[in-house]
Amino acid sequence: MHEAGRILEGAAVRDRSSFTNTAKIPTRESLACRCRNGTSLLMAFLALQLSSIGYYYYYVNEKGYLPSPFIHDKFDTFMDLYNTMYWAEIEGRYTDWGSVYPPINFLILRIIEWLSYPVGLVGGSPDIRAENLSPALGMVLLHLVAPIWVVAQRGWADFSMAQRGLIAAITSFSPIFLFSAERANLIILALFLLPWLFSEDSEDAHPWILAILINLKPYFALLLLAYLFSGDLRRFLQATAISGSIFLATGLLLDPNFPVFIGNIASFAGNESVLSGRGVLSVPASLSAFSYAINSYMKMSQAPGLHESILAAMPSLIEGVKWITLSFAVFALYAGRITMKVTEAFFLLLLITINAGVWAGGYSQIFYLAAVPVLFRTEHKLILLSLALLIFLPLDLITLHVGAPEKVASFLFAGELPTSKTLGVVEMTWQLGLGSFVRPILNTILILVFSSMLIFRARSTKNREITNHV
Amino acid sequence: MYKQNWRCLLPNIKFIILGVLCGAVIGGVIYTFILSNVTAVAVVQTGRIGEHDAYGNNSGVQLLAEQVQRFETAEAIATKLGEPKLSQQLAGRHYGGEGKLRARLITDGELIEIRVTLRDQDLAISAAETAAQIAVDQDLKMFTNLRSIYERRLVQLSKESDSANQLQLGLLTKNTLESKSSMADVLEKLIKINDESTRLMVTMSEPNMREPSIFSHAKLTRPVVSGLWSAVLLAALAGGAVGYALGLGRQK
Numbered sequence: 001m002h003e004a005g006r007i008l009e010g011a012a013v014r015d016r017s018s019f020t021n022t023a024k025i026p027t028r029e030s031l032a033c034r035c036r037n038g039t040s041l042l043m044a045f046l047a048l049q050l051s052s053i054g055y056y057y058y059y060v061n062e063k064g065y066l067p068s069p070f071i072h073d074k075f076d077t078f079m080d081l082y083n084t085m086y087w088a089e090i091e092g093r094y095t096d097w098g099s100v101y102p103p104i105n106f107l108i109l110r111i112i113e114w115l116s117y118p119v120g121l122v123g124g125s126p127d128i129r130a131e132n133l134s135p136a137l138g139m140v141l142l143h144l145v146a147p148i149w150v151v152a153q154r155g156w157a158d159f160s161m162a163q164r165g166l167i168a169a170i171t172s173f174s175p176i177f178l179f180s181a182e183r184a185n186l187i188i189l190a191l192f193l194l195p196w197l198f199s200e201d202s203e204d205a206h207p208w209i210l211a212i213l214i215n216l217k218p219y220f221a222l223l224l225l226a227y228l229f230s231g232d233l234r235r236f237l238q239a240t241a242i243s244g245s246i247f248l249a250t251g252l253l254l255d256p257n258f259p260v261f262i263g264n265i266a267s268f269a270g271n272e273s274v275l276s277g278r279g280v281l282s283v284p285a286s287l288s289a290f291s292y293a294i295n296s297y298m299k300m301s302q303a304p305g306l307h308e309s310i311l312a313a314m315p316s317l318i319e320g321v322k323w324i325t326l327s328f329a330v331f332a333l334y335a336g337r338i339t340m341k342v343t344e345a346f347f348l349l350l351l352i353t354i355n356a357g358v359w360a361g362g363y364s365q366i367f368y369l370a371a372v373p374v375l376f377r378t379e380h381k382l383i384l385l386s387l388a389l390l391i392f393l394p395l396d397l398i399t400l401h402v403g404a405p406e407k408v409a410s411f412l413f414a415g416e417l418p419t420s421k422t423l424g425v426v427e428m429t430w431q432l433g434l435g436s437f438v439r440p441i442l443n444t445i446l447i448l449v450f451s452s453m454l455i456f457r458a459r460s461t462k463n464r465e466i467t468n469h470v
Numbered sequence: 471m472y473k474q475n476w477r478c479l480l481p482n483i484k485f486i487i488l489g490v491l492c493g494a495v496i497g498g499v500i501y502t503f504i505l506s507n508v509t510a511v512a513v514v515q516t517g518r519i520g521e522h523d524a525y526g527n528n529s530g531v532q533l534l535a536e537q538v539q540r541f542e543t544a545e546a547i548a549t550k551l552g553e554p555k556l557s558q559q560l561a562g563r564h565y566g567g568e569g570k571l572r573a574r575l576i577t578d579g580e581l582i583e584i585r586v587t588l589r590d591q592d593l594a595i596s597a598a599e600t601a602a603q604i605a606v607d608q609d610l611k612m613f614t615n616l617r618s619i620y621e622r623r624l625v626q627l628s629k630e631s632d633s634a635n636q637l638q639l640g641l642l643t644k645n646t647l648e649s650k651s652s653m654a655d656v657l658e659k660l661i662k663i664n665d666e667s668t669r670l671m672v673t674m675s676e677p678n679m680r681e682p683s684i685f686s687h688a689k690l691t692r693p694v695v696s697g698l699w700s701a702v703l704l705a706a707l708a709g710g711a712v713g714y715a716l717g718l719g720r721q722k
Binding site: 090091096119120121122123124204207233234237238239241242244245246248249251252253255256257258259260 | 479493496497500504505509532536562563564569572574575576585587691693694695696701704705707708709711712714715718719
């Protein structure tokens, strides 16, 4: 084992550094031609994104609310920010509200609150939204800045400046980013750190970055496994220790009840009453969104014979497919551990996290942007990048199903975007777009292709080295 | 299979000791300035008649919660407890105070939670209890006004019913075609009066009518991390963990 291990490890080191060198060295002309083709394609995609923006703008002006894939509750615009900011000031965030946000989020929100509301918060969360929209507009601005920050990193040197700019614009105007901006969720802060996690230049900083990410969004803890699979126990322990100490320090600063957070997060993952069926179908990433929506529908429906129909069996079937896919990915992490870069392990574990359930939220797909340099340096970059790009396209413009009209309160009604503070009632029809149906499937294919690539790479390296050795 | 020698994973004791010491000091500072405050909580049940709160609509409870946080209320508490500094401490930040008293709606506006956070636990309990009593008194005034309107209407309906009954008796003795037509009008009026009286009486009886009261008297909360030693211990643990991570980072 030790001999074979040394051989494979030596091969791995060579392989890790030579993936981009195995192909025939392209000439300057062919590179320029490829670059031009890529830029033209990106410009076409940007035109598509801009047309979708135009459509959303027209829709809001015409009907007073944002269409699908934006969240079903039209009164709830920006409320991920304001609900959480309200509890940043009020005690009982962990005991009464049962928050699953780690303490650092509330400390960041307190700073935003001190800057935006110098005399303190008055009333409930809808009141503080009505009083001051600048924190939400700041979050929207961060959604525009974050992609620029990501593509400006050194890891993107393979792309021309024009291509980087186009990719940043395409992602900024994608339904995933727009959805996240409409929620004004703090998730965007993680995107400012992720490029360093996916960079091969800053491996010593990885444990610190991962520790902060875990404290922003606890599901990043699954990425710690990347160190175990790649055999880097030292960085695993470092990241665990740092994230634990950040949690303790920020918890002590924020709230003496912060240990209750651990119980809250344990119950959140298994709580099926937190989200609505239509809510999880907004920009779903996981196949679980389908099973969740079907289960929600079955619970509410009174249709006779429904529980004996094929629909009743679908959730189990969908969950089965999902778990087989995730198990395959875990197997790939194990099988490919020798030839796999740690950044690749991070990406696959991120995919597993986002696809394991609906609790990560569809807007977690914004993180794929930071992983583009990782995908670009793989053998199957064309397939992987195409899949990632498809996820960001406005697929939801194609409507598959339209619900019955209903009167709902809409925050954006009044036609005074983006400073509207008034609230009106609109007649809203819920739509199920193509994106809601296709994105979980694309995510599943992405996991399967990436996992297969890791397995085949490990197998081919092993075969080649054994042949050479013999 | 692991790249590192297991010995590299052993902690660097110097870094850990330094981390623990720094953490313990920081824990002590955090306890002194943040965690040594105690919070007393009292809950007020707002008055309600039928669908309306004591202010005659459904948003008055928010108004009541705001009134509790005003400077005037804080001054009243300070005067009652003989602690002048409380008026500045308790008033809401948006009313020029330090916001040590907070009132918020819970359970969909049926109850108002009053939280007072101070260093002195007896003072915190007294302040929360006094604030709750002031809220109840304030709500009771409005509640009494609303109830008297309902009661006056009931008395008025009773009088109208008596006069309609008198009229009915008079019409019964006449027994003409004209009187029969008037009788139908009187009966219709009596039915309306009866319906409204019944509705008002149902509205003004339990559980539709509820007088404002203190739902839960002021008590101290029991946070998970409450003592000096638990704060110092947790902070020392955090410091030790950072020291361990830094120590590992320097291992060759």
